Amino acid sequence: MARDVLVLVEHSEGKVESLTSQLLAIGSRLAKEMKVELVAAAIGHRMENVVEALQGKGIDRILVVDDPGLALAGGEVQAHVFAEIGKQVEPRLVLVGYSLVGMELTPAIASKLRMNALTNCVNIELRDGVITVTRPLFDGTIHAQIALEENATAVVALQKGPAILTAPLAKKAVVQSITIDVNSIPSRSRVLEITEEPKGDVDLGKAEIIVAVGRGIGDQEKIHFTAELAEALGGTLACSRPVVDVGWLPRERQVGASGKSVAPKVYVACGISGAIQHLTGMRDSKRIIAINKDPNAPIFQVAHIGVVGDLFEIVPALTKAAQEAQTR
Numbered sequence: 092m093a094r095d096v097l098v099l100v101e102h103s104e105g106k107v108e109s110l111t112s113q114l115l116a117i118g119s120r121l122a123k124e125m126k127v128e129l130v131a132a133a134i135g136h137r138m139e140n141v142v143e144a145l146q147g148k149g150i151d152r153i154l155v156v157d158d159p160g161l162a163l164a165g166g167e168v169q170a171h172v173f174a175e176i177g178k179q180v181e182p183r184l185v186l187v188g189y190s191l192v193g194m195e196l197t198p199a200i201a202s203k204l205r206m207n208a209l210t211n212c213v214n215i216e217l218r219d220g221v222i223t224v225t226r227p228l229f230d231g232t233i234h235a236q237i238a239l240e241e242n243a244t245a246v247v248a249l250q251k252g253p254a255i256l257t258a259p260l261a262k263k264a265v266v267q268s269i270t271i272d273v274n275s276i277p278s279r280s281r282v283l284e285i286t287e288e289p290k291g292d293v294d295l296g297k298a299e300i301i302v303a304v305g306r307g308i309g310d311q312e313k314i315h316f317t318a319e320l321a322e323a324l325g326g327t328l329a330c331s332r333p334v335v336d337v338g339w340l341p342r343e344r345q346v347g348a349s350g351k352s353v354a355p356k357v358y359v360a361c362g363i364s365g366a367i368q369h370l371t372g373m374r375d376s377k378r379i380i381a382i383n384k385d386p387n388a389p390i391f392q393v394a395h396i397g398v399v400g401d402l403f404e405i406v407p408a409l410t411k412a413a414q415e416a417q418t419r
């Protein structure tokens with residue numbers, strides 16, 4: 092009978108991703124409440140540092156597949172290997188990060204293990220003994236609560252949330268090595284190389300004032316309005332993901348679940364709706380000022396000061412006021 096909680100580990104350069112640490116903190120709490128084991132599955136090549144980094148996180152067993160064939164493995168091979176581990180563990184729950192990797196692997200793993208796939212979730216908890224998952228709908232304006240049937244199994248992909256600080260746990264995980272013939276796994280594509288994005292000179296993490304621009308700006312030619320406000324306030328220009336996706340600003344300026352997490356003294360959101368993936372990266376800002384023409388935009392739920400109106404009127408007026416204040 093499927094029982095344990097299995098967490099799929101994401102790592103790079105020997106370090107465990109913060110999203111995985113978040114999953115392990117959630118998984119450790121769930122496993123305790125469900126009175127089952129927390130198992131971590133880590134696959135890749137030269138895994139010593141990853142295994143070391145996984146200790147002290149409340150895991151009972153770490154299952155490792157360490158194979159040179161996994162150094163540059165594509166999603167098809169990774170899904171196959173994780174599913175093989177899943178077949179051995181027979182878990183009740185598989186927790187995956189809703190990262191780009193997790194988005195690719197979750198449906199494949201769920202289908203191979205014949206489990207439910209619940210993606211884009213923001214919470215999972217045991218409510219009166221029932222595993223209940225929370226999932227945002229309509230850009231986070233409403234949330235669905237989904238209860239798992241008593242014996243149902245599921246692969247649950249969870250979004251990056253606020254970091255969960257947990258003290259290191261003394262429990263030492265048992266490490267088990269699993270051998271899988273990686274080279275014989277059929278694969279229709281292969282990863283040629285992994286290259287790092289060139290490092291820019293923007294460090295959003297250190298910025299005390301951030302002016303962030305969203306899709307509401309409508310056109311790359313108009314981004315200068317927000318850049319001028321950032322300059323007048325002595326701040327840094329940032330943006331939401333669609334602005335990066337269309338190539339208006341580089342990825343190093345993106346705030347959110349798949350971008351940077353920031354907590355400046357002041358965060359001015361211009362033409363940003365406030366989707367959960369954006370809020371995840373900026374909701375810890377000390378003072379949030381939102382400018383949006385839609386009074387129902389979710390950004391106003393986290394804003395300390397909300398301005399309902401056209402950013403093309405408000406942003407230049409703020410810039411002028413900031414410039415005048417400097418010359419006074």
Ligand SMILES: Cc1cc2nc3c(=O)[nH]c(=O)nc-3n(C[C@H](O)[C@H](O)[C@H](O)COP(=O)(O)OP(=O)(O)OC[C@H]3O[C@@H](n4cnc5c(N)ncnc54)[C@H](O)[C@@H]3O)c2cc1C
Nearest residue numbers: 305306307331332347348349350362363364366368384402
């Ligand atoms: C796995 C995953 C990861 C993601 N990661 C991120 C991430 O890291 N960061 C991120 O930002 N998003 C991320 N997203 C995308 C996210 O879901 C939203 O689609 C995105 O944040 C929306 O960006 P936006 O608010 O700029 O655009 P929209 O949602 O289109 O909002 C534009 C807003 O501008 C307002 N507006 C329009 N014109 C004006 C005007 N003239 N004056 C004032 N207001 C105006 C509108 O009312 C609207 O509220 C992710 C999504 C997924 C699925």
